[in-house]
Amino acid sequence: MKKREYKNIMVTGGSGFIGSNFIHYFFEKTNSKANIINLDKLTYAGNPNNLTEIQNKYGNKRYFFYKQDICDFGGVNKIFQEHEIDCIIHFAAESHVDRSIFGPKEFIESNIMGTFNLLEVARQNWKDRQDVLFQHTSTDEVYGSLGDTGFFFEDTSYDPRSPYSASKAASDHLVSAYYHTYGLPVTISNCTNNYGAYQFPEKLIPLMIMNMMEKKDLPVYGDGKNIRDWLFVEDHCSGIWAIVTAGRYGETYNIGGENEWENIKLIHEMCKIMDERFPENAPHNKLIVYVKDRPGHDRRYAINCDKIKNELGWTQSVDFAAGLRKTVDWYLDNQEWIDNIRSGEYLKWIEKNYERR
Numbered sequence: 001m002k003k004r005e006y007k008n009i010m011v012t013g014g015s016g017f018i019g020s021n022f023i024h025y026f027f028e029k030t031n032s033k034a035n036i037i038n039l040d041k042l043t044y045a046g047n048p049n050n051l052t053e054i055q056n057k058y059g060n061k062r063y064f065f066y067k068q069d070i071c072d073f074g075g076v077n078k079i080f081q082e083h084e085i086d087c088i089i090h091f092a093a094e095s096h097v098d099r100s101i102f103g104p105k106e107f108i109e110s111n112i113m114g115t116f117n118l119l120e121v122a123r124q125n126w127k128d129r130q131d132v133l134f135q136h137t138s139t140d141e142v143y144g145s146l147g148d149t150g151f152f153f154e155d156t157s158y159d160p161r162s163p164y165s166a167s168k169a170a171s172d173h174l175v176s177a178y179y180h181t182y183g184l185p186v187t188i189s190n191c192t193n194n195y196g197a198y199q200f201p202e203k204l205i206p207l208m209i210m211n212m213m214e215k216k217d218l219p220v221y222g223d224g225k226n227i228r229d230w231l232f233v234e235d236h237c238s239g240i241w242a243i244v245t246a247g248r249y250g251e252t253y254n255i256g257g258e259n260e261w262e263n264i265k266l267i268h269e270m271c272k273i274m275d276e277r278f279p280e281n282a283p284h285n286k287l288i289v290y291v292k293d294r295p296g297h298d299r300r301y302a303i304n305c306d307k308i309k310n311e312l313g314w315t316q317s318v319d320f321a322a323g324l325r326k327t328v329d330w331y332l333d334n335q336e337w338i339d340n341i342r343s344g345e346y347l348k349w350i351e352k353n354y355e356r357r
């Protein structure tokens, strides 16, 4: 299959967890000669340190960074025109479910209005061009919650439960509407939980690793039996690249790990790795404490990703045991990155909002 090529790719939210992994993946693992133009507002979750090597190697040659809110049409439009953008890979979003429960407003603004703005910039500049692409990165959480069996498919009805997933669902619908209404070339990906380097430590895996490093409580929601499907972040990036270069316009592709874990079992697994690394502190699972459940906490997510496998030849490449070890070791080896983040508001936020059961 002939792969599409681009000259100037706008990546939104490129300084966050998945966006920065994607930019690393792009420069280190693909043969593309395109330039990357990263637009990021640098919210608490955006961290320029995630891209230091890229900045040093490619900065202002093939990599361009703009501190830019995607909700500002004029600002985005100017950069879009200056760089003659022919592809947008849209990651920018407020991404943490808990924060969306405590304060949904930013989620509505960035995730819905921000996506709308980008779509408008793309539509007004690209007009009828068909050699361009708007790739929208979304989540499996838009499909709602599963019982003990079954999987989400691309045509599963949307049933979002949190302000976060509702805002992502709305943005997915907008992207789809721009394809059907205006013929804008778009693709959408809905992915399961990612893990790996550079993830902001409010999310389960880095939060647990960092708490263990500090001998702090490991807070587990409810009975700990909620199930998530975990995918190594680089595999998400390769899936997105497969879609960007060969996905059919107007299509949605599910991306998943086919790797379901109860939260509590996953935490025990991480404890075991930390026991090996720091036997003097073992057993780390003595730090586990159960906390009041998240309201509207979806029980199980699991995705069927046969479509991207069959159509685009994508598959997961990282075995979970190896990926989890690699991830734990990355956080252990990157103390400076952690210290930088921890010096901010994040610890206070966690202490304020997680009530012990």
Ligand SMILES: NC(=O)c1ccc[n+]([C@@H]2O[C@H](COP(=O)([O-])OP(=O)(O)OC[C@H]3O[C@@H](n4cnc5c(N)ncnc54)[C@H](O)[C@@H]3O)[C@@H](O)[C@H]2O)c1
Binding pocket: 012, 013, 014, 015, 016, 017, 018, 019, 039, 040, 041, 042, 043, 044, 045, 046, 047, 068, 069, 070, 071, 090, 091, 092, 093, 094, 095, 096, 109, 110, 114, 137, 138, 139, 140, 168, 190, 191, 192, 193, 194, 195, 199, 200
């Ligand atoms: N993390 C996951 O497991 C997962 C799974 C599936 C899909 N997703 C989706 O992937 C995308 C990236 O997720 P992530 O985990 O990297 O999130 P993240 O919170 O780590 O990063 C989000 C980035 O977007 C930036 N941003 C937020 N609002 C912005 C705005 N208004 N203008 C410009 N930049 C803004 C932030 O500064 C940050 O750099 C999101 O759209 C999310 O919904 C995430």
